[in-house]
Amino acid sequence: MAHPWVASGLLWLAILAPACRRSHRRVYAVIPKGQAHVFWQTVHAGALAAAQEAGVEIVWNGPAVETDLTGQIAIVDDFIARHVDGIELAPSDKDALVPAIHRAHQANIPLSVIDSGAATDEYVSFVATDNYGGGTLAARRLAERIGKRGEVAVIGVLPGAASTLAREQGFRDTIAKEFPEVRVVAFQYGMSDRARSLSVTEDILAAHPGLAGLFASNESSTIGADQAIKSRGLSGQITLVGFDSSPSLIDDLRAGTIDALVLQNPFQIGYQGLKVLLDAQSGRQPPRRIDLPPTLVTRDNIDQPAIRELWNPDFARYLESR
Numbered sequence: 214m215a216h217p218w219v220a221s222g223l224l225w226l227a228i229l230a231p232a233c234r235r236s237h238r239r240v241y242a243v244i245p246k247g248q249a250h251v252f253w254q255t256v257h258a259g260a261l262a263a264a265q266e267a268g269v270e271i272v273w274n275g276p277a278v279e280t281d282l283t284g285q286i287a288i289v290d291d292f293i294a295r296h297v298d299g300i301e302l303a304p305s306d307k308d309a310l311v312p313a314i315h316r317a318h319q320a321n322i323p324l325s326v327i328d329s330g331a332a333t334d335e336y337v338s339f340v341a342t343d344n345y346g347g348g349t350l351a352a353r354r355l356a357e358r359i360g361k362r363g364e365v366a367v368i369g370v371l372p373g374a375a376s377t378l379a380r381e382q383g384f385r386d387t388i389a390k391e392f393p394e395v396r397v398v399a400f401q402y403g404m405s406d407r408a409r410s411l412s413v414t415e416d417i418l419a420a421h422p423g424l425a426g427l428f429a430s431n432e433s434s435t436i437g438a439d440q441a442i443k444s445r446g447l448s449g450q451i452t453l454v455g456f457d458s459s460p461s462l463i464d465d466l467r468a469g470t471i472d473a474l475v476l477q478n479p480f481q482i483g484y485q486g487l488k489v490l491l492d493a494q495s496g497r498q499p500p501r502r503i504d505l506p507p508t509l510v511t512r513d514n515i516d517q518p519a520i521r522e523l524w525n526p527d528f529a530r531y532l533e534s535r
Contacts (some may be wrong), residue, residue: 238270239299242292244285244331245403246305246374249291250432251459252479255526256327259483260301267491272297279371279405289313289458292318299490301483302314303328306373323493327486328479329376329410338489338502342477344376345454347456347507348383349432354468354473354509355454362394363425366417368410368434369402380430380456380475396426403434412435418445425452432457435474437467458510458524467512474510476523481505 243260245253246413257273264271272292276284285305292300293316300317302324305308307384311333314470317324326339355365360518367384381400388395399417403410410433410502418424418441427442439462442451455462456475465471482505489499514520 236267240270240297241299241301241490242297243271243273243483243487244263244288244292244303245273246281246285246303247273247281248277249279250269252457252458252477255479256303256483256486258526259480259485260479260487261483263484263487263491266339267487269298269491271301271487275303276305279305279374281428282306286310286313290316293317297322299487299491299494300324301486302326302331302337303392304331304375305329307332307375308373312357323490325486327376327482331375337493338486338499338501338503339490340482340485341376341505342482342507343504344379344507345383347475347477348380348385348428349387350379350507350509351428351430351456351473352384352387353474355428355452356388356395356509356521358454358472359395359425359453361392364396364398364403364421364423365426365428366399366421367397368414368417368429369400370431371376371402374405377430377456379391381428384428385432403429403437405431405433407433407436407440410434411440412437414438414441415445415474416434418442418447418451427451427453429453429455432459432462435462435471439470442487443470456494463515463524466510466515469512472511474524476508476510476520478505478508478523480526 238301245370260271273387274288282305307330310331314333314335324336326336328341369381398421401413403413414437429438438453454473458474458476492499510520
């Protein structure tokens with residue numbers, strides 16, 4: 214018969230064992246460019262969905278704003294020091310984050326790059342929207358809507374942000390190749406800030422009173438451009454094609470201030486960004502690159518079920534279950 218102290222110890226081990234196993238679940242860091250936009254909340258939900266399926270944990274942390282490169286690098290380094298099981302990273306700058314990615318590689322922490330590229334090959338997979346293709350979609354829509362002639366302008370996001378640079382380049386290349394009578398007369402960065410995007414759009418509208426259209430290449434730039442058009446009483450006169458969505462942008466698409474939005478699938482970006490890490494660690498070979506197709510959304514297709522899922526994803530149930 215076991216000594217009472219031994220029996221007591223075995224009993225406590227039996228009670229604590231499940232908790233110990235839970236506490237030793239694999240932990241993955243998910244680091245967005247910022248946390249202010251609906252886009253990143255949906256990326257978070259996608260990563261949580263993949264984590265719940267696999268029985269692993271994620272820790273979500275990113276800078277408050279997308280311009281805080283130093284803050285994002287510090288977050289990466291903190292997770293390296295904690296030696297998490299993997300990192301899912303959306304680099305705010307294609308060059309500035311390369312040394313931090315290299316440090317993760319040296320620490321043998323697998324890393325996936327999501328949303329926006331980095332100038333390195335030290336990652337498992339790159340998961341993103343076909344951003345250049347999204348810019349092409351926007352250019353064709355805008356050119357068609359203004360009759361394939363006239364002056365247009367671009368409200369960009371940030372210098373160095375690979376994803377939005379690709380959208381802006383896709384737009385400009387397509388206009389130049391396919392629509393010779395459309396001229397891009399202005400390009401300004403909104404610095405991933407709604408107020409700054411509003412200000413630069415107002416400057417462009419003042420400098421180019423004959424402007425026919427605008428392309429804005431992310432959520433904050435689209436919101437700023439939209440507000441500038443409304444504040445100057447130009448709804449219906451300036452054709453605005455934007456990128457990404459928010460409740461206010463969907464409302465203004467329905468109202469006609471915005472002609473069209475190019476939407477990504479941020480839920481799948483977050484989901485696939487974690488899944489490639491899990492696959493690699495399970496001995497499966499994930500694709501080196503996953504390009505998710507963009508979708509052009511207009512008033513004609515906005516309420517189709519597949520389209521609605523892009524602008525109104527059910528991410529709250531994942532965030533609430535954390």
